Amino acid sequence: MGEKSGLTTHYRVRNVFEAATIGAMPDGQVAGDLGFETSFNTLYRWDGSTWQVLIKGYITKWVNPVYSDGGPDIDNGHVGHVLADAANQTVGFEFVVPYDFGTLAAALIVVKPEGTGDMYCRGISSYGAIGQSDVSHGTTGAFDAYAMSTDLINGFYIDAALLNIIPDIAANDFVGIQLNRDASHVSDTVGADVQVLGLYLAYVQR
Numbered sequence: 718m719g720e721k722s723g724l725t726t727h728y729r730v731r732n733v734f735e736a737a738t739i740g741a742m743p744d745g746q747v748a749g750d751l752g753f754e755t756s757f758n759t760l761y762r763w764d765g766s767t768w769q770v771l772i773k774g775y776i777t778k779w780v781n782p783v784y785s786d787g788g789p790d791i792d793n794g795h796v797g798h799v800l801a802d803a804a805n806q807t808v809g810f811e812f813v814v815p816y817d818f819g820t821l822a823a824a825l826i827v828v829k830p831e832g833t834g835d836m837y838c839r840g841i842s843s844y845g846a847i848g849q850s851d852v853s854h855g856t857t858g859a860f861d862a863y864a865m866s867t868d869l870i871n872g873f874y875i876d877a878a879l880l881n882i883i884p885d886i887a888a889n890d891f892v893g894i895q896l897n898r899d900a901s902h903v904s905d906t907v908g909a910d911v912q913v914l915g916l917y918l919a920y921v922q923r
Contacts, residue, residue: 739768756822756921775822776815780916784809790912793868795829797912800836804901808913810894814844818888819923826896827917828871832909835862837902842882844892851891856882860897862904870914888923 734752736742739761742752748765759775761768785808787799800806830836839860845853865871886892896913899905 825917832907834906837905841895
């Protein structure tokens with residue numbers, strides 16, 4: 718039961734539960750109990766029927782593309798870089814991993830296509846810290862087809878949320894990521910240019 722005092726609500730906490738995900742919490746909680754989701758460092762409160770988020774422990778980072786074979790583009794007010802409807806097209810990202818980075822929770826490529834269909838593409842990474850080789854770590858992902866719709870802002874995961882191409886990035890690493898498109902492949906059915914708006918990252922603080 719909650720007790721209100723001014724603008725603050727205080728809750729009597731009976732138990733604190735912990736699990737990797739909120740769906741894995743054990744049964745037996747009562748209203749006011751807390752649940753801690755270790756995978757995302759997120760704190761919840763049980764309201765009697767569902768877990769309600771109290772504190773989200775992940776941080777988000779937006780990365781703009783810095784290079785593309787198709788060049789920069791502005792369309793309907795959105796600024797991005799073009800993956801042209803052609804073979805061997807590349808968009809590149811470059812960023813430094815924040816000092817408080819712990820583990821990567823998700824990574825999303827955000828695009829705005831000029832056609833509807835599948836884009837056939839892959840991700841490539843190269844990263845390392847100051848004093849290391851610029852190719853100390855890195856992976857070339859497999860090509861796959863990703864569905865998208867005309868002039869909608871589409872977000873999609875590359876290679877299992879990019880975790881497969883940046884599996885062990887660490888704080889202060891310098892990361893280069895390429896998104897390669899092969900529109901000449903039969904699996905690429907967009908039939909138009911695709912504007913890449915950016916890379917959206919979510920991570921848990923250390």
